[in-house]
Amino acid sequence: MRALHIITGLGVGGAEQQLRLLLRHLTVDCEVVTLTNPGAVADGLLADGVRVHHLGMGGNRDVSALPRLTRLIRGGGYDLVHTHLYRACVYGRFAARLAGVRAVVATEHSLGASQLEGRKLTAGVRALYLASERLGSATVAVSPAVADHLRRWGVPAPRIEVVPNGIDLARFRFDLSRRHHTRRRLGLPEDAYVVGGIGRLIAGKRFDVLVRAMAQLPEDHWLLLVGGGPEESVLRRTAHEAGVADRVLFTGERPYVPDGSPGPDLPSLTFAMDLLASPSPEESFGLAAVEALASGLPVLYASCPAIEDLPPQATAGARRVRGGPEAYARAVAGVRAAGPRPRTAPEAAHRYSISRSAARLMDVYAAALSSSSTPSPQKASS
Template identity: 80%
Template sequence: MKALHIITGLGVGGAEQQLRLLLRHLPVECDVVTLTNPGPVADGLTADGVRVTHLGMTGNRDLAALPRLARLIRAGGYDLVHTHLYRACLYGRIAARLAGVRAVVATEHSLGDSQMEGRRLSPGVRALYLAGERLGRTTVAVSPTVADRLKRWGVPAPRIEVVPNGIDLERFRFDPVQRLRTRRRLGLPEDAWVIGGVGRLTAAKNFAALIHALPRLADNHWLLLVGGGPEESVLRRTAREAGVAERVLFTGERPYLPDGSPGPDLPSLLCAMDVFASPSPEEAFGLAVVEALACGLPVLYASCPAVEDLPAHSAPTARRVRGGPEELARAVAAVHAEGPRPRDVPEAALHYGITRSADRLMAVYGALTSVSPSPEKAGSS
């Protein structure tokens, strides 16, 4: 089987890095096309031996990209096309049809109740999404919660398959040596008690709530924010105005997988934390929360389908926190008061191993290609 993955961009983001990790575990020949922004994850894929093509799309309405993409699909002789993220799903499904490939699957990474990929939803976006969805055969939801949202939008249930995101469990396992090294490298005091947050620095992630919680906590509490994004300057200003700038560390983007970037990677930074907080009120999966659990961290979250869709006993150290900075501060203080705990990996994290996700996706691929050969393949048999 030969598959083409089409994604909107390959900067450092959850969907992008999930694609790279997945391709390391799929027993399929895969190429990747990025419509825009061949960033650090493109470099990482190339280092992994994956062929990456930058389509050079100039904007959402660059219709000239469509025939280019269709020609690329046709020339590649692909059995299956798999699309990721909104723009790539729309253009990729149409191009696959033009190229004669009927085995088309799309993964819905970022559908919330009121936003998609950090942007507010509108009736126009929903109508266009549903029109494009009908051009594919299967839509993969990264959680049962997302599957339910797709059904409410009008996507027929038989077209939806749930394939959760996956993580490299061994890579995120707690390492006390890395903890010490990373904390020293960050310049943290020995008695620092570190609250961690990971994700794109956008308003939708609500990291400002963590900054506003910090003044309500003891002076030895620090905040470590891992990620880059358009709100970084706003968050830095918020920390200064709250009088806690000296206790808020910004690491910038940290790839999930080794790619030669300077400084500690994400697993090392998780080892340096004492509690993980995800104040985003709307998530499609909650990958960062799962990674934190895999590192044995207690977790405070506002929204995390990856945890909420499992039995409560599978993540005993994860607590849902509703409200703003005051509630977050109280929850952090309660975790701190419990004292040190073993950095054990809960059942919830084990549930999301990447090999399990790859196996489930291969089942989807198999079902599609067994009944949906492209006209070119059928004619040559």
């Protein structure tokens, strides 16, 4: 089977890095098209031996991209097209059908109650999404919460398949030597208690809550923010105003796997932490929280469907926190007072292994190919 994955961009982001990890475990000959921004993840895919096409799309309304994408799909002889992220889903589904590919799968990575990949859920966004969704074979939700949002939007339940995001358990298995090396490299004091935040530095992630919480915690508490985004300058200013700028470290965007760029990769940074906090009020899955659990970290979160969908005994070390800086400061202090936990992964992390997710997705592919090759009732009776 030959499959083409179409994604909006390949900068360092959760969906983008999830795609790279997934392609390492799918038993399918895959290529990738990025509509825009062939960034660090594109370099990583090329290093993995995956062919990457850059469509050079100019913006959301660059309709000239549609015939270019259609020609690329038709010329590639692909059996299945898999789209990721809103723009790629809309253009990719139309192009796949124009190119004659009937097996079309889309993954919805970031749909919440009020936003889709950070954009407001307007009537226009919903109408265009649903119009293109009907051209696909199946829509994959990364959590039951996302599946519920899709049903409420009007996507028929039989067309929705839940395939959770996956994590590479081996890469996030705690390594004490890498913890010491990374902390020295970052210049962290030996006795520092490090609270981590991982994700895009955007307003919706509410990392300002963690910055302000630092001002209410003892001076041996540090905040390590992993990610890049438009709010970085605002967060730096907030840290200065709160008097904690010397205890807040910004690492920028970091890859999941070593890619030759300077600085530690994401697992190493996770090992350097003592706790992960995720104050974002609306998450579609909560990948950073699950990866933190895989490295044995206690986790404080405001929203994490990946954890909330499991029984409490499977998510030892995770606790939901509602409120602002004061609530998070109290919660951090409580976790520290309870003492260190063994850095071993709870059951939840094993439930989200990438091998399980890849196997489940292969089942979705098989069903899409089967339905695309089944003759319609009209043709069967003629």
